[in-house]
Every structure is written in C-alpha cells, then in structure tokens.
Amino acid sequence: MRISELARRAGVTVKAVRYYESLGLLVPERLANGYRNYDEHDVRLTREIRALANLGIPVERTRPFLDCLTAGHRHGDDCPASLAGYRDAIDELTRRMEGLTARRAVLIAHLKEAAHRNSCVPPADEGEHLMSDYASLPAGLPVPEDDGAATHLPGTEIPHLELRDSGGTTASLDALGAGRTVIYIYPLTGRPGTDLPDGWDSIPGARGCTPEACGFRDHYQDLLAAGAVGVFGLSSQGTDYQREVVERLRLPFQMLSDPARSLGRALDLPTFEAGGLTLYKRLTLIIRDGVIEHVFYPIFPPGEHAGEVLTWLRGNPL
Numbered sequence: 001m002r003i004s005e006l007a008r009r010a011g012v013t014v015k016a017v018r019y020y021e022s023l024g025l026l027v028p029e030r031l032a033n034g035y036r037n038y039d040e041h042d043v044r045l046t047r048e049i050r051a052l053a054n055l056g057i058p059v060e061r062t063r064p065f066l067d068c069l070t071a072g073h074r075h076g077d078d079c080p081a082s083l084a085g086y087r088d089a090i091d092e093l094t095r096r097m098e099g100l101t102a103r104r105a106v107l108i109a110h111l112k113e114a115a116h117r118n119s120c121v122p123p124a125d126e127g128e129h130l131m132s133d134y135a136s137l138p139a140g141l142p143v144p145e146d147d148g149a150a151t152h153l154p155g156t157e158i159p160h161l162e163l164r165d166s167g168g169t170t171a172s173l174d175a176l177g178a179g180r181t182v183i184y185i186y187p188l189t190g191r192p193g194t195d196l197p198d199g200w201d202s203i204p205g206a207r208g209c210t211p212e213a214c215g216f217r218d219h220y221q222d223l224l225a226a227g228a229v230g231v232f233g234l235s236s237q238g239t240d241y242q243r244e245v246v247e248r249l250r251l252p253f254q255m256l257s258d259p260a261r262s263l264g265r266a267l268d269l270p271t272f273e274a275g276g277l278t279l280y281k282r283l284t285l286i287i288r289d290g291v292i293e294h295v296f297y298p299i300f301p302p303g304e305h306a307g308e309v310l311t312w313l314r315g316n317p318l
Contacts, residue, residue, distance in 0.1 A: 006038040010046035020049060020059065025066055044069060048076045057089050137208050137301060144205030144298035149270035150283055153295045158287055159266040163234070165254040166242040171232070173263065174290055179229035180318070181287045182309060183256075185269065186212060186235050186302075187279035189245050197275025205282050206274065208302030209235075212282070213249055215306035220252045223306070226313035232256050234263070236279060270297075284309060 007014045020026045026045060028036040045066050052062045064085045065076035076082055160174045173183075189209040190196050201207050216223070216231055223231055234256040235242070242255035258264070261278065264271060270281040283297040284305065294312065299305045 001038045142204040150295045150297035153292050156292045163256045164239045166246045181230045183232045184284040185280050211303030219306040
C-alpha cells in the first residue's frame with residue numbers, strides 16, 4: 001500500500017510516517033520503480049507507535065515494543081525490554097511530577113508571603129487555603145435565582161447613613177457626590193485561617209466574595225474611566241476585618257462596614273442566614289446623584305461580576 005493509505009489506516013500523518021522511517025522504526029519494501037510499499041505489519045507498527053505516544057512515551061523510545069511485535073508476539077509489551085520501557089517512562093514522569101510539586105510549593109510560599117505582607121493577621125499554616133479556599137471557586141456551586149427581592153430598588157433615594165470604612169473614616173452614603181458610585185454588597189469575605197460557616201458552598205450565591213473583590217480591584221481603573229466616580233465594597237463585617245481584606249488583597253478602594261445592617265433595613269435589602277449570622281445577599285447598586293439608578297441581582301459567578309458592571313457603564317454613558 002502507498003504511504004497515504006498507511007497514514008490513513010494508522011491514524012497518523014504522512015509526515016509522521018516519514019519521521020518513523022527516518023528513525024528506522026519502519027522499513028518498507030522498495031518496489032522496482034523505487035516506490036515504498038507498506039504492508040499490514042507496517043500498519044500494526046505505526047498504530048503501536050501512536051498508542052505509545054498517547055501514553056507519553058517518545059517515538060524514539062518505542063523500538064523495544066516494535067521489536068517485540070516483529071518477533072511475533074501478540075502485544076508490543078509482551079517482552080522484558082518493553083516492560084523496562086514502561087518503567088523508564090514512569091520514572092521520568094515521577095521526576096517531572098516531583099519537580100512540579102517543588103515548584104508549586106515555592107509558588108504557594110510566595111503567594112502566602114505576598115498575601116500577608118501588609119496584613120494584621122498572621123499567615124495560617126495551611127498555605128494552600130489561600131488558593132483553594134478563597135481565591136478560586138469550586139465546580140458545581142448552586143446558582144442563585146432571581147427571587148424578586150431587589151426589584152423595588154431602582155429609583156429609590158439613598159438614605160442618610162454614615163458607615164465606617166476600612167480607612168478609619170466615616171462615609172455618608174447620601175453624600176457620595178455627583179456622578180455614579182458603585183457599591184457592591186456581599187455576605188462575608190473569607191480569609192486564611194478562618195473557617196467559613198458550615199454549608200457555605202451549598203448556599204446559592206454565598207461563595208465567591210474574595211474573587212469578586214479581586215475582580216473589582218483588577219477592573220478599578222477601567223470602572224473609573226467608564227464613568228464611576230467611586231467604588232465601595234460593603235458587608236456586615238467589622239472595620240478591622242474589612243481593613244485586613246483591603247491590605248491582604250491590595251484593594252485600591254475602601255470597604256464599608258455595616259454590622260447592624262442599617263442599609264439593609266432602610267432599603268429592605270435581601271439577606272440570608274448562615275452559621276447563626278444574618279448576612280447580605282450579593283447585589284450591586286449603581287448610585288447616581290443619591291438615587292439608585294441600576295441594580296445587579298442576583299450575581300453569578302462573582303469573579304466575573306466586575307466585568308459585568310464595567311460593560312453596563314460603558315453601555316450607559318452619562
């Protein structure tokens with residue numbers, strides 16, 4: 001058969017077949033006219049090379065398996081030399097995995113150091129929590145549904161309410177100034193060394209406060225360029241807790257503390273219960289000249305929400 005037919009039947013490219021020949025792994029018959037002629041044995045060898053390559057064994061190391069087939073064995077790994085080839089491949093993978101594990105440990109250490117460099121909270125022993133518990137979202141989280149709990153908010157005036165911010169000053173919500181202000185309201189920011197309430201991941205929309213904060217951090221300058229005069233985060237957590245979050249996540253904006261949920265009572269904001277606490281459901285207010293112009297609710301996934309707000313601002317210029 002011609003080289004194109006061999007490549008088609010073995011599931012490889014013609015270029016790959018020529019490469020196998022250059023290594024001496026395939027030795028086709030030469031016809032009188034100089035053309036190569038391949039047979040069923042060549043098809044079998046080529047398929048073996050492809051199968052081994054899919055296991056991560058380089059083409060150059062497949063010869064023991066091919067020799068085993070050529071010797072008449074049913075399988076390419078029926079010979080001792082083939083088993084040695086498996087062991088060599090496993091040993092190489094082990095070395096690579098050890099190297100990657102060591103590199104991962106160094107990255108975790110750097111992340112841990114950077115996350116706590118300006119923090120008032122000492123690093124936790126379980127450094128991996130920085131990545132797996134808070135900064136990323138597990139798969140399969142329940143998606144919150146719109147229960148209509150925020151439909152009454154657009155057009156509502158912001159009440160006169162003073163809240164402490166993470167900078168140690170007081171912010172008057174009805175005196176944020178002209179233009180648009182973004183206030184994203186969230187339930188609870190987790191931090192290394194502090195457990196989240198039991199069943200947190202099973203509550204629709206609860207998980208993801210840190211990714212959301214990081215999203216607003218990363219899009220902060222874009223949000224200002226799109227017309228926002230300010231960005232604030234707001235939750236019922238205390239000022240010390242909020243300050244730690246701002247320091248650890250390097251947030252360029254202030255976080256507001258509303259431990260009495262005064263804003264929630266004034267505006268009838270949606271809440272939920274978890275771990276004996278009453279917490280805000282996640283929503284974002286666009287406030288324009290002291291009036292709620294737009295509301296985002298529900299929000300999912302939280303880590304992409306800042307981009308959603310940015311798109312809205314760009315699509316609704318002043």
